[in-house]
Amino acid sequence: MTKNPWLTVIGLGEDGPDGLCAASRAALGAAEIVMGPARHLSLLPEVPARRIAWPVPFAEGIPQLSALRGRPVVVLASGDPFWFGAGAVLARQLGRGEWRAYPGRSSFGLAAARMGWPLEHTGCFGLHAAPLAQLRPHLAPGRRMIVLLRDADAVQALADYLVAEGFGTSDLTVMEALGGPRERLTEARADGLADHAFAHPVCVALAVAGEGTVLPLASGRPDGWFDNDGQITKRPMRALTLSALAPRPFEHLWDIGGGSGSIGIEWLLCDATLTATTIEPRAERAARIAGNAARLGTGRLRVVEGKAPEALARLERPDAVFIGGGLSQALLDWLEAHLPSGTRLVANAVTLDSEALLTAAQARLGGDLLRIELSATVPIGTRRGWKSSFPIVQWSHVT
Structure with a gap:
């Protein structure tokens, strides 16, 4: 990193310049231009630098900033710019030697200090521009969370969401x-917040309680979590399939023949670094998959309406592929020809025709075949008996 980058990113708290370190003060004093939200600019004393209000949406300010390259510029951000802040976005756009940053006190740290909560055991969520459903996998009695919200209206929206989910x-x-002179704390239950009014900026410390349904942590969540028309990889088979897919951090999945999207969604629930694309030929199912993903906090699932293999050519290359529907020789041939070496491939077959395709593929390419037969109890008059499901053949292969 160079000694004198042209850009300095400064984390500014609600106490304005009073909370800045000496290096931040020096950068402000030497700046020719200061960019930041109007609220942050209003906290500054009179300085000789020209002030530019950062536009909304945030992305529109990047070209303006880039046009100032080479001049001494300060960008103001909230608290710690690298914790759900603007710092990471700016760092991706600029060369490492072009910028330096002086973080301020983070809202998460201040909130934890007010509550007396150990931050390492507290969920931290920045929902300025993200849906509240991102909280859904984490809602369980006893959980503690600190949630940053976009504005005062979002506080009531959060309370309403918790009530709707049973918490x-x-x-x-x-x-x-x-951290500023206007600081105010208000305590209330989610179902008793309707008469309160709040002012931006806001964050909420949330201690989860209630009788709402908790999303299990293990793969193979109950089928009822996924809206479906009957086309779904059922819970026990889904658990076996996720085990065979073996997700690892930062990997990408192709879920071919998405149905309800349950495989792609459960893949994403394993880790926040995972990504996935679901390919589904039927429009109504594609819409249902998107709805399931949004409701379970995995809205980052990409849903592609199309038929494999035709829809695969322009997709981001995968680390793992699951074929849950649309299995054909043409699809297997395309995958054999185009998948990068080391890609994990898992395919499930129910019909004799599909089973024959997988048996032939395993004989030619190797991998493992697993025949799975499941039975469940059903009433037989006044007694009970076992009812078998159709056997499923699963092929697992590394290209």
Whole structure:
């Protein structure tokens, strides 16, 4: 990194320049231009630098900033710019030697200090531009979370969401203008927040409570979590399939023949670094997959409406592939010809025709074949008996 980058990113708190370190003050004093949200600019004393309000949406400010390259510029951000802040976005756009950063006190740290919560055991969520459903996998009695919200109206939206999901008895501590002279804390239950008004900026410390349904941590979640028309990889088979796919951090999945999207969604629930694309030829199912993903906090699932293999050519290359529908010799041939070496491939077959395709593929290419037969108890008059499901053949192969 160079000694004198042209850009300095400064984390500014609600106490304005009073909380800045000496290096931040020096950078402000030497700046020719200061960019930042209007609220942050209003906290500064009179400085000789020209002030530019950062536009909304945020991305529109990047070209303006880039046009100032080479001049001494300060960008103001909230608290710690590298914790759900603008710092990471700017760092991706600029060369490492072009910028330096002086983080301020983070809202998460301030909120944890007010609550007396150990931050390492507290969920931290930045939902300025993300849906509240990102909280859904984490909602369980006893959980503690700190949630940054885009504006005052989002506080009531959060409370309404918790009530709708069955966690209306959760305790909320709404924190406004943390660390500044306007700081205010309001305590209420989620189901009793309707009469309160708040001012931006806000974050909420949330202690989850209630009788809402908790999403299990293990793969093979109950089928009821996924809206479907009957086309779904059922819970026990889904658990076996995720085990065979063996997700690892930062990997990408192709889920071919998505149905309800359950495989792609459960893949994403394994780790926040995972990505996935579901390919589904039927429009109504594609829409259902997107709805399931959004509701379960995995809206980053990409849903492609199309038929494999035709729809695969322009997709990001995968680390793992699951074929849950649309199995054909043409699809297997395309995958053999185009998948990178080392890609994990898992395919499930129910019909004799599909089973024959997988048996032939395994004989030619290798891999493992697994025949799975499941039975469940059903009433037989006044007694009970076993009812068998169709056997499923699973082929697992590394290209």
